[in-house]
Amino acid sequence: MAEHEHVRVAVVGSGFGGLGAAVRLRREGITDFVVLERAGSVGGTWRDNSYPGCACDVPSHLYSFSFAPNPDWPRTFSGQRHIRAYLEHVADTFGLRPHLRFDAEVKRMTWDAERLRWRIETGRGKLTADVVVSATGPLSDPKIPDIPGLDTFPGKVFHSARWDHDYDLAGKRVAMIGTGASAIQIVPSIQPVVGRLTLFQRTPAWVMPRVDRAIGPAERALHRAVPLTARLRRGLLWGIRELQVQAFTKHPEELGLVERLAQRNMARAIKDPALRAKLTPDYRIGCKRILLSNDYYPALARPNVDVVASGLAEVRGSTLVAADGSEAEVDAIVFGTGFHVTDMPIAERVVGADGRTLAETWQDGMQALRGASAAGFPNWMTIIGPNTGLGNSSMILMIESQLNYMADYLRQLDVLGGRAALDARPEAVRAWNDRVQERMKRTVWNTGGCTSWYLDAAGRNTTVWPGTTSEFRRATRRVDLMEYRVLRPPAGAPSDAEAAAEADTAKTGVTA
Numbered sequence: 001m002a003e004h005e006h007v008r009v010a011v012v013g014s015g016f017g018g019l020g021a022a023v024r025l026r027r028e029g030i031t032d033f034v035v036l037e038r039a040g041s042v043g044g045t046w047r048d049n050s051y052p053g054c055a056c057d058v059p060s061h062l063y064s065f066s067f068a069p070n071p072d073w074p075r076t077f078s079g080q081r082h083i084r085a086y087l088e089h090v091a092d093t094f095g096l097r098p099h100l101r102f103d104a105e106v107k108r109m110t111w112d113a114e115r116l117r118w119r120i121e122t123g124r125g126k127l128t129a130d131v132v133v134s135a136t137g138p139l140s141d142p143k144i145p146d147i148p149g150l151d152t153f154p155g156k157v158f159h160s161a162r163w164d165h166d167y168d169l170a171g172k173r174v175a176m177i178g179t180g181a182s183a184i185q186i187v188p189s190i191q192p193v194v195g196r197l198t199l200f201q202r203t204p205a206w207v208m209p210r211v212d213r214a215i216g217p218a219e220r221a222l223h224r225a226v227p228l229t230a231r232l233r234r235g236l237l238w239g240i241r242e243l244q245v246q247a248f249t250k251h252p253e254e255l256g257l258v259e260r261l262a263q264r265n266m267a268r269a270i271k272d273p274a275l276r277a278k279l280t281p282d283y284r285i286g287c288k289r290i291l292l293s294n295d296y297y298p299a300l301a302r303p304n305v306d307v308v309a310s311g312l313a314e315v316r317g318s319t320l321v322a323a324d325g326s327e328a329e330v331d332a333i334v335f336g337t338g339f340h341v342t343d344m345p346i347a348e349r350v351v352g353a354d355g356r357t358l359a360e361t362w363q364d365g366m367q368a369l370r371g372a373s374a375a376g377f378p379n380w381m382t383i384i385g386p387n388t389g390l391g392n393s394s395m396i397l398m399i400e401s402q403l404n405y406m407a408d409y410l411r412q413l414d415v416l417g418g419r420a421a422l423d424a425r426p427e428a429v430r431a432w433n434d435r436v437q438e439r440m441k442r443t444v445w446n447t448g449g450c451t452s453w454y455l456d457a458a459g460r461n462t463t464v465w466p467g468t469t470s471e472f473r474r475a476t477r478r479v480d481l482m483e484y485r486v487l488r489p490p491a492g493a494p495s496d497a498e499a500a501a502e503a504d505t506a507k508t509g510v511t512a
């Protein structure tokens, strides 16, 4: 390995998680860090998902950092463009630019047990870091199912998260595969322009109205002049969701009332009973993410739209064949088929203390102490790790909790002094995971009668947090050293001074 740059902390990813970590590091007085990003700009999810209609399902005043309120959100629910601009603004306002390293895809991170540091190989060179904060996102690597014959398709194929803006859909016969959060935003956006739209639906979604409106100049001026009003607004949005979550986690039977509201929402737009039957889910609402839209059902009722109530099974040239045998001739296929969530690619690239990758360690399911630390991967933590996802509220709340944990982790390392690393004890990881899975048993995600991307290949829910965001906030306020082994360099390892000298000799690796 070539000589390289050494930093105290390497953050991977520059979405909400990575940028939030960077802000927090600076606030903790730590400036010796880099943010490694494979793309050419910040924004993560909100940079990559530029499909027509892309927008957030959580109101903007809650889906933003508490430490960076934006009084000027133009709508109650923001579109992708505004959220992306917000993240660029965060990078500027908090002085993060000097830390950002673009086009620096992390290819491999290997724990060096002798020097107690991570050796990191990126697309731009090598570096080492005392601590890695991995914020590569749960929904950042698109998943296209392995459909027989897809390679025989002569037309255009792309995933919702890699929209091809150069391809003109006007007048085309388009197949939309999937009915998840992205698909239900894409369908009404492209239906008016395409010639024919065929929606391949494996499982129908529950769809509720989206109470979205413009935030007028007077309201924005009030938030600017009296910031407390924006904070109150955020508090109210948070509080409502905090109360709602009990129905998801403890009393799924109470969700029957919400199901009736969703059925009424559908009945208002879809008059054809056969189409209504196709679109009516047979599982408890909330089991899969509840989707919000006012124009999805009306779009499906238009004459140029066909709903095939069956998944795509095979492609024969330009003919798409559904599992129920129905066929459609199309010019383009848009996959709204989600992401590698429970098999995130970064796990293949992290090699821990025993030489095994994180993916190997997680072959029986992802698990991490307090959503952050995996046993055998010292001084490595993940933002939005296992069981930190939410079904009904803002992921930014969870990210900020994890940033509290990260800050305390670094403080604990300081207190320990000298060269040290923290490795989560396997029994602590197990105990945490057992508690999470025990609570999971009652939740709608596990009992609601659906399969969803919250579950891994073995049917385990390794993605969602089965509680309130305040419970998670409390659980991540401090690092409990009893849950970790403190590692020190082995006898004969190079001293701090030698290691520092080695790092100083050449800072030729990843630079701005």
Ligand SMILES: Cc1cc2nc3c(=O)[nH]c(=O)nc-3n(C[C@H](O)[C@H](O)[C@H](O)COP(=O)(O)OP(=O)(O)OC[C@H]3O[C@@H](n4cnc5c(N)ncnc54)[C@H](O)[C@@H]3O)c2cc1C
Binding pocket: 012, 013, 014, 015, 016, 017, 018, 036, 037, 038, 039, 042, 043, 044, 045, 046, 049, 054, 055, 056, 057, 058, 063, 104, 105, 106, 107, 135, 136, 137, 138, 139, 140, 181, 182, 346, 383, 384, 393, 394, 395, 396
């Ligand atoms: C279309 C869409 C809508 C969503 N709507 C909501 C919503 O309404 N409410 C909600 O709470 N959440 C929503 N989410 C979830 C969203 O993913 C999170 O809220 C949040 O944005 C995740 O931030 P992140 O920083 O963890 O990950 P990301 O935003 O995905 O950022 C990860 C970054 O890591 C980079 N990266 C990945 N691998 C590497 C590597 N090997 N080397 C270097 N860089 C790498 C990526 O390029 C990316 O920039 C939505 C997601 C999508 C896709």
